[in-house]
Amino acid sequence: MSESALQIFISALxxxxxxxxxxxxxxxxxxxxxxxxxxxxxxxxxxxxxxVASLCAFGLNLLLTALHLEFLRLxxxxxxxxxxxxxxxxxxxxxxxxxFRALGIYLPLITTNCAVLGVPLLNISNNHNxxxxxxxxxxxxxxxxLVLVLFAGMRERIEGASVPRHFQGAAIAMVTAGLMxxxxxxxxxxxKYQ
Amino acid sequence: MKQPVLISNMEEFMEGxxxxxxxxxxxxxxxxxxxxxxxxxxxxxxxxATAFVLIASCGLVSLLRKxxxxxxxxxxxxxxxxxxxTAVDYAIQAISLALYDALGAFIQLIVVNCIIxxxxxxxxxxxxxxxxxxxxxxxxxGFTIGLLALGTVREILGAGTLLGFSLFGPQFQPWVIMLxxxxxxxxxxxxxxxxxxxxxxKQGRLxxxxxxx
Numbered sequence: 001m002s003e004s005a006l007q008i009f010i011s012a013l014x015x016x017x018x019x020x021x022x023x024x025x026x027x028x029x030x031x032x033x034x035x036x037x038x039x040x041x042x043x044x045x046x047x048x049x050x051x052v053a054s055l056c057a058f059g060l061n062l063l064l065t066a067l068h069l070e071f072l073r074l075x076x077x078x079x080x081x082x083x084x085x086x087x088x089x090x091x092x093x094x095x096x097x098x099x100f101r102a103l104g105i106y107l108p109l110i111t112t113n114c115a116v117l118g119v120p121l122l123n124i125s126n127n128h129n130x131x132x133x134x135x136x137x138x139x140x141x142x143x144x145x146l147v148l149v150l151f152a153g154m155r156e157r158i159e160g161a162s163v164p165r166h167f168q169g170a171a172i173a174m175v176t177a178g179l180m181x182x183x184x185x186x187x188x189x190x191x192k193y194q
Numbered sequence: 195m196k197q198p199v200l201i202s203n204m205e206e207f208m209e210g211x212x213x214x215x216x217x218x219x220x221x222x223x224x225x226x227x228x229x230x231x232x233x234x235x236x237x238x239x240x241x242x243a244t245a246f247v248l249i250a251s252c253g254l255v256s257l258l259r260k261x262x263x264x265x266x267x268x269x270x271x272x273x274x275x276x277x278x279x280t281a282v283d284y285a286i287q288a289i290s291l292a293l294y295d296a297l298g299a300f301i302q303l304i305v306v307n308c309i310i311x312x313x314x315x316x317x318x319x320x321x322x323x324x325x326x327x328x329x330x331x332x333x334x335x336g337f338t339i340g341l342l343a344l345g346t347v348r349e350i351l352g353a354g355t356l357l358g359f360s361l362f363g364p365q366f367q368p369w370v371i372m373l374x375x376x377x378x379x380x381x382x383x384x385x386x387x388x389x390x391x392x393x394x395x396k397q398g399r400l401x402x403x404x405x406x407x
Contacts, residue, residue: 021375023229027308030224071284074302075276082269111272114225114306121299166394170221171386178379185376 005135007192008128012139014187018115019147020180024140025115029148030173032106039152041099042106043145045088049110050119050144052084053077054137057120058130077120078111085111115144151180203328210332216309217340218389223309226300227341228378234357236296237345241338243286243301245331247278248310252318252330259319271314272305279304309337340385347381348372 018024025046032042060076089107092100100107110116119140123133154176163172216222223244230240251274255262262270283301287294294301304310313333318326349355352372354362371377 023225023375023378024303026224026228027222030221071280074280074283074305075273078272078276078305079269082272108268111268112306112308112311114303117303117306118299121302125299166387166391169386169390171383171390174379174383174386178376178383181374181376181379182371185374 005131008132009135009139010190012136013143013146014184015190017143017147017184017187018118018140019144020177020184022118024118025113025144028106028109028113029144029151029177030170031109033148033152033155036149036152036156038102038106039148040145041103043148045092045103045107046110046113046116047138047141047145049081049084049088050116050137050141051134052087053081053116054119054123054133056080056084058123058133061120061124073124077117081116082111115140147180147184151177154180203325206325206328207332207335210329210334210336211339212336214333215336215340215389216333217337217343218385221386222312223307223337224382225303226307227337227344228375228382230297230300231341231344231348231378232352232373233349234342234345236293237341238338239286239293240297240300241334241341243282243297244304244307244310244337245334246282247275247304248313248334248337249327249330250278251275251310252313253323253327255314255318256321256323256326262319267319268311268315271311271319275310275314276305309333343385344378344381347384348377352377 012018016022019026019029028042028046033039057077057080060080061073064070064073064076085108088110089100092103092107119137120133123136126136128136155173158172158176167175210216214220217227226240226244231237251271254274255271258270258274279302282304286297286301313330317329321329346356349357350361351369354360354366354368360366369377372381
């Protein structure tokens with residue numbers, strides 16, 4: 001591997017941010033970012049699921065490759081992610097019922113967050129080893145949460161601004177996200193820095 | 195229910211194309227919408243791949259709707275969808291490797307496209323196979339139209355080509371930002387604006403009052 005471990009982390013976190021550069025996980029990005037106090041726990045929960053998923057997926061991939069069952073990969077990953085989400089749900093329900101209720105329907109929907117499935121799939125196509133997989137997962141998860149929280153903060157401000165009538169709702173959110181993506185393009189090349 | 199079968203089927207189909215268009219009205223399935231629409235061809239192939247998965251899995255879910263236990267229905271739907279996606283994944287790999295590379299991980303990510311799971315849960319699990327598949331076909335048509343609307347605008351502005359053919363001649367200065375991620379957000383924002391404007395204008399006409407802002 002030519003890339004160092006730090007470069008992989010920074011690349012997934014900023015330069016190739018999952019949401020703004022690779023368009024993964026846009027549904028929760030647009031759906032949960034209405035309020036800051038739900039955006040943050042959502043980011044933490046997603047981070048946990050992504051880490052568990054990339055860990056388990058790495059082991060599972062070794063097993064499937066050894067058994068020549070690569071065509072089952074997608075189905076197996078989905079099952080892993082669904083179980084990880086179930087685990088997070090049970091833990092949250094036991095230790096923080098308030099948070100559990102605040103997240104509501106969005107918690108099971110982590111299963112269909114394409115960023116979560118994207119991490120293990122990209123790990124395979126980039127031939128990451130174990131440490132690299134874990135760092136890539138961590139970087140993209142933290143990057144996702146970072147952008148989610150930043151965007152939620154901006155949307156709270158938009159609530160109070162006088163937006164032109166036809167721009168209200170999804171259109172202004174898209175333009176805001178576009179401006180944010182422009183800003184994040186400033187990080188391009190940071191992962192190549194020696 | 196007294197309507198002729200053809201007309202009610204047509205209405206069911208048009209529901210997904212226009213009134214509940216997944217891209218412009220419901221704003222679902224945004225990840226593939228923005229990621230693969232750098233060219234018209236990519237947009238079209240993504241639309242067709244999603245259409246196959248959507249129609250096939252809605253048909254199967256609808257056939258099995260009385261067998262699937264209520265508690266594990268979501269997991270069952272996802273497994274059904276994942277099976278069809280694996281088939282599409284291998285099919286595209288066999289047909290065109292260039293296209294497979296261009297679409298990248300997004301073929302496999304059709305599994306987590308919220309439109310498909312949404313349709314399976316909201317419509318296919320409650321209706322017989324034929325209406326479920328017609329509804330799914332309408333949704334896929336609406337989704338493909340949405341992808342094409344983004345793909346053509348981004349390709350024409352960002353590269354000056356349409357389906358790979360040059361449109362404006364050599365002196366055209368391509369607007370590269372349209373092919374980059376921010377361009378995707380801006381073009382989609384523009385389309386959403388257009389739809390919101392049209393809907394509000396229609397409401398104004400129907401309500402008989404014109405608001406001046």
